[in-house]
Amino acid sequence: MTEILVVAEQREGVLKDVSLENISLAREMAGNDGNVTVLAMGSGIKPVGERLSLTNADVVLIADDPHLKDYTYDAYRHVLKKVAEERRPDVIIGGHTSLGMDFFPGISVALDMGVATDCVRAVRNGGIVTVTRQLYGGKIDGEFSVEGACIITMRPGVCKPCSGGSVSPTPFAADFSDLKNRTSVRGYEKPPREDVDIEKAKIVVSVGRGIEKKENLPIFEELVNSLNGSVLAGSRPVIDSGWLPKGRQVGVSGKTVKPRLYLALGISGAIQHLSGMSGSDFIVAVNKDRDAPIFKVANVGVVDDIFKVVPAIVKELKNQAQAK
Amino acid sequence: MKIIVLAKAxxxxxxxxxxxxxxxxxxxxxxxxxxxxxxxxxxxxxxxxEKNGGEVVVLTLGEEAGRKGITQMVRQCYAKGADRAIMALDASYGDWDDAVKARIASSIISSEGADIIIGGSQSFDTASSRFGPMVAELLDIPHATLITALRNEEGGRITVYRDLEQGVQEIVELALPCLVTVQTGINTPRYASLNKIIAATKKEIKSTSLTELQISAQQIEAWNRVRRVSVAFPTEKESNTLFLQGKPEEEAAQLVKLLGEKGLIQR
Structure with missing residues (x-):
């Protein structure tokens, strides 16, 4: 019988959406007579068990223990190894998240299973798992086959959440007496509050690597000044270079924005960026590279030099203001 | 302090x-x-x-066909201050799963020995973020991925900050030897001067091979679990993107008109 194991992810007792998405994928892979097991790890995670009990998984295992309060590779590996030994999964599914990136590659070696990460599609046919991954910054799609029992991590948001159901959670008691934890979490640091809240703005003017240097920022600030209700934000390279403060970062490790209008200027559209802005109502992208992935989410595209187009937009806006 | 840098061209x-x-x-x-x-x-x-003394060794794996470009990358590393470099190139590299590459790297690292092994959190070409933590597991040392800061502590330990989602940082302490993978922005990489790049062309790059590492074709075959079937350009999902045409001034005029008509900007 096919056994698919979903490793659910939670933070502070809140289940991540990708876990529900992965249960629906597991259901597909398990087929009619297969079994879907979900494992959640944490400490004091009763709400997670409650949420998982309302899904169409077959078995929900809750490893609730103070050793699992924070994610640490060793404690998670300890539990997953035990669960994998018991359930002998054909496929283990996790999320391609910060935790997933840290955890699954190593555990794949420990369990001697192949691992494919950041998959945007996955199917299992005749015991073979085939996945699609994005390569070269989203310019190429690659299809890969994974031999034998394997681990896959899915990009958040690519699968639909699972259907409802009813299953009673089972506590999974792991003995931690032989655990030697080599890393310890000392705490968490939340980002500092910023003067400008880019999440609330109606218009976000966002600049990327294409602006080339900090000295070029005034060109884009002028556009912000000409557009009522707009704020200046940036993609990771701009924040990394210290050209804009951290609070202005759009993307996975920054903020998620959904303005009415998003102007992406000199941004190629790495997935980490796209996931932070693709929910915007209307997206305009200006980039020299016709194949830049940003154009795939844009409503309007301009394949041209930002240093020519942006001043022209500013001029056009000024002309209009004067004409009124 | 001996540090091995995992670098990829x-x-x-x-x-x-x-x-x-x-x-x-x-x-x-x-x-x-x-x-x-x-x-x-x-x-x-x-x-x-520079802070603690020691040695920086660059380790790179790659395809034989890329030798020229990979050699140039190593020279750049030399020009920036790396002390030694080890290169393992193979004609089949392009068909290998990270599980194969990680085993080759860990075999080289275990004979080298290091206090810190440090690499990037992902590579631009395949972006799978598997290599580093796989190497750590194979070497049986702790790891931390996606780090944005590294601080030395007393007693052979380090503290790192890890990127979580939504700008939250996780502060993790780990004992040396360990492996970390870094995010962009952790520092500002230096530039290599032309003089140093020229000087670096004379510096030796150590080459090793599967034969020298006593890794057999059968082992590679057994480790190679994830195989590329095909690649393709992403299918244009009936792209609704409207591309504006013309000179920059014309594009700008069309854009401002369109945004005004849609009520997205105040006119």
């Missing part, structure tokens, strides 16, 4: 139209550059050396 594909060839992209006309995150890893290693 990747094809530069920004502002380039790619072509496909034999189940992969055609690399023959592409330039190789150091993978961006790996450049930050090298910088972090050099700063460790």
């Amino acid at each position: 990747v094809p530069e594909v920004r502002n380039v139209r790619l072509a496909l060839k034999g189940g992969d992209i055609d690399r023959s006309d592409l330039n190789y550059i150091i993978n961006e995150q790996d450049d930050y890893a090298l910088e972090e290693a050099l700063r460790q050396k």
